[in-house]
Each structure stands twice: as structure tokens, then as C-alpha cells.
Amino acid sequence: MPLTKDEILKEKILAGANRLFQKHGLTKTTMEDIAKEAGKGKSTLYYYFKSKEEIFDDIIQNEKSKFFSILLQAVADAPTARLKLNAFALTRFERLKEWTNLYNVMVQEALESLKNGGVDCVRYRKQYDQKEADIVKGILVFGMDNGEFRTFSESEIDALTFCCISSQHGLEFDLVLYDKMEELLPKINFLMEIMINGIRK
CATH class of the missing domain: 1.10.10.60 (Homeodomain-like)
Known part of the structure; x- marks a missing residue:
């Protein structure tokens, strides 16, 4: 239409x-x-x-919607939990490359917000983090159900999900901040390999 x-x-x-x-x-x-x-x-x-803040909000929400549509499709297309986690990490990396400038704006605005009010970038981050956590948790449960991963309790799955997401975000933040994006993919691949080996059945 x-x-x-x-x-x-x-x-x-x-x-x-x-x-x-x-x-x-x-x-x-x-x-x-x-x-x-x-x-x-x-x-x-x-x-x-x-206001310009409303425009900024629309842009972020549109980008987020596109991002998660692509991310969910990449995860759904991967046949195993291991490949789903790899697809999750790789797709995030590819999108982040396109998002680098906007990501930097959000980082700066978040810092400004913490200082003196302004655009609530923390809210954007919480919404984004929750969606990512839901995807990773779903992959972990899928991996346990099909016997790829060891069995974990609900609280352990939550802890694993948090560690997976937070460690990737930490890498992204530092490498974007110090303009070392070329190091991001190998470091994320290394991180995912360690995590998968640690939870493999």
C-alpha cells in the first residue's frame, strides 16, 4: 500500500x-x-x-523496530542454539556498524541526561535491553530443550542472560567510545565461544 x-x-x-x-x-x-x-x-x-526530542524518539523507535525484526529473523533461521547465539551476536554487530553515529549520539545524550535532565536515553536502553534479554533467554531455553546445553535453573538462566548481554554491551561501549570498531567482531566471537563452551552439555 x-x-x-x-x-x-x-x-x-x-x-x-x-x-x-x-x-x-x-x-x-x-x-x-x-x-x-x-x-x-x-x-x-x-x-x-x-519537539526535536519527539523526532529523536520516533527515529530511535523506528530503528529499534527494524533492528529487532532483522535480529529475530536471523535467530529464527539458525537451526541450532549455538548457531542462534552466533547469529544473534553477528547480526547485532552488523547493525551496530550502521548505527555507530546514532549510538554515539545516544551515549552522549545519556551522559547529559544523567547530569542535568533531558532526553531519557536510559529508557531507550532499558526497552532495548529487555527485548535482547528475551531473545537470548529463548535461545538458552531452546538449547536446553534440544540437549545442546546443560540444564540450568530459572535464576541461572536469568544470570547467564544478563552476563551475555552485559558483556557484549561493555565491549561495544568501550570499542565505540575509543573508535576501535574493527576489533569488535573478533572480540565478540571470542566471548561467545567461551560462553558456549562453558554451557555446552
């Missing part, structure tokens, strides 16, 4: 705002900048969005 004129314009505004946020950050980007990037007046912009 083709997009309406309103939907096309909204997409144009979001695409332009995304470019500006990635280039200048949320704090330094104004509604006037976004309107100019979209080739529209500020009044048109305010018809669709109340």
Missing part, C-alpha cells in the same frame, strides 16, 4: 533529522535546522512533531 503525502513528508523530516542528529548531536540540532533540512517551514514541522 503506497504511503500518503503526510507519511512521505514525515519520513522526509525523520530522515533529515537523523542525518543532523548523527552529525551534530541532539543538543546542537534545532527545530529550525530540521525544518531547513526537510525544505519546509517550522510551522509545518510543528504540525507533525511537538
Whole structure:
């Protein structure tokens, strides 16, 4: 079904705002900048969005929706729990490469938020983390059910899930922060290999 004129314009505004946020950050980007990037007046912009924070929220939610759709498909296509975990790690890595600039904006905004209020990037992270945790937990349960992994209690599965997600996030944060993205995939592969060997039946 083709997009309406309103939907096309909204997409144009979001695409332009995304470019500006990635280039200048949320704090330094104004509604006037976004309107100019979209080739529209500020009044048109305010018809669709109340603030740049609302635009930022839309961009993050759209990216998150696309990301999890791709991630879930990659995990579903893998036949074994081991390959599902590998697909999970690899797909996240591929998407993170595309997301690097936006990820940096979120990191900076999260730090600003903690200092003096502002965009609640912690909320984005919690939503994102919970979805990832659900996927990893599902893979672990699948692996136990088909005999690939040892049997763990519910609390142990939760602990494993937390460790898997947190260790990957720690690697990502540090390597993005220090501009060493080229080291991320080998380090994540190494981490996943250690984890899988540790829980294999």
C-alpha cells in the first residue's frame, strides 16, 4: 500500500533529522535546522512533531523496530542454539556498524541526561535491553530443550542472560567510545565461544 503525502513528508523530516542528529548531536540540532533540512517551514514541522526530542524518539523507535525484526529473523533461521547465539551476536554487530553515529549520539545524550535532565536515553536502553534479554533467554531455553546445553535453573538462566548481554554491551561501549570498531567482531566471537563452551552439555 503506497504511503500518503503526510507519511512521505514525515519520513522526509525523520530522515533529515537523523542525518543532523548523527552529525551534530541532539543538543546542537534545532527545530529550525530540521525544518531547513526537510525544505519546509517550522510551522509545518510543528504540525507533525511537538519537539526535536519527539523526532529523536520516533527515529530511535523506528530503528529499534527494524533492528529487532532483522535480529529475530536471523535467530529464527539458525537451526541450532549455538548457531542462534552466533547469529544473534553477528547480526547485532552488523547493525551496530550502521548505527555507530546514532549510538554515539545516544551515549552522549545519556551522559547529559544523567547530569542535568533531558532526553531519557536510559529508557531507550532499558526497552532495548529487555527485548535482547528475551531473545537470548529463548535461545538458552531452546538449547536446553534440544540437549545442546546443560540444564540450568530459572535464576541461572536469568544470570547467564544478563552476563551475555552485559558483556557484549561493555565491549561495544568501550570499542565505540575509543573508535576501535574493527576489533569488535573478533572480540565478540571470542566471548561467545567461551560462553558456549562453558554451557555446552
